Amino acid sequence: MDKNNIILIGFMGVGKGTVARAIYALNGSFCIDTDDVIESLTKTRIKDIFENKGEAYFRGLEKDCASWLIKSIDNTVISTGGGFYKQEQLKEIGKVVYLESSFDEILYRINSCPNAQKKLQKRPLLQDLEEAKKLFNSRVNEYKKVADLIVNVERKEPKDIACEIFSKLRK
Numbered sequence: 001m002d003k004n005n006i007i008l009i010g011f012m013g014v015g016k017g018t019v020a021r022a023i024y025a026l027n028g029s030f031c032i033d034t035d036d037v038i039e040s041l042t043k044t045r046i047k048d049i050f051e052n053k054g055e056a057y058f059r060g061l062e063k064d065c066a067s068w069l070i071k072s073i074d075n076t077v078i079s080t081g082g083g084f085y086k087q088e089q090l091k092e093i094g095k096v097v098y099l100e101s102s103f104d105e106i107l108y109r110i111n112s113c114p115n116a117q118k119k120l121q122k123r124p125l126l127q128d129l130e131e132a133k134k135l136f137n138s139r140v141n142e143y144k145k146v147a148d149l150i151v152n153v154e155r156k157e158p159k160d161i162a163c164e165i166f167s168k169l170r171k
């Protein structure tokens with residue numbers, strides 16, 4: 001049976017959590033974040049999971065999270081970690097919305113936050129910006145390929161992005 005979830009995918013720092021909360025403000029849809037679910041389940045920060053157990057272990061936790069979402073979650077907005085789009089069962093979770101932005105605009109967005117340093121530090125794959133840009137370039141087409149809907153988010157207000165997602169999903 002088709003689920004009524006919205007899954008927000010996109011690169012680190014593009015604003016998936018912020019847009020999920022804007023959707024909640026718009027229509028009351030509850031939202032969850034896959035990284036938050038993993039942190040709460042393991043009682044460990046993502047950064048520490050990467051450091052102590054490695055990336056492959058983290059990807060395994062994302063897979064478990066995907067299975068749980070399919071089994072247990074409906075009528076919810078789900079923001080995801082930047083690599084979650086690789087889950088084979090992604091489409092079974094709900095409608096996939098790619099928040100699109102250039103790499104430079106993502107850096108601009110992060111650096112415009114008062115807590116920019118914290119946002120950068122908590123993301124293991126954003127420590128080396130040259131490597132992060134390569135990762136971004138390697139993913140852009142894959143994000144687009146799995147998306148049911150692509151919404152450009154550059155310099156837009158979260159509430160406008162939330163409205164755009166709704167009006168386009170309704171069509």
Ligand code: S3P
Nearest residue numbers: 011012013035081082083123124
């Ligand atoms: C990752 C993105 C992060 C987090 C982890 C890996 C990625 O989430 O899941 O550090 O592979 O792009 P955000 O996209 O919320 O930063």
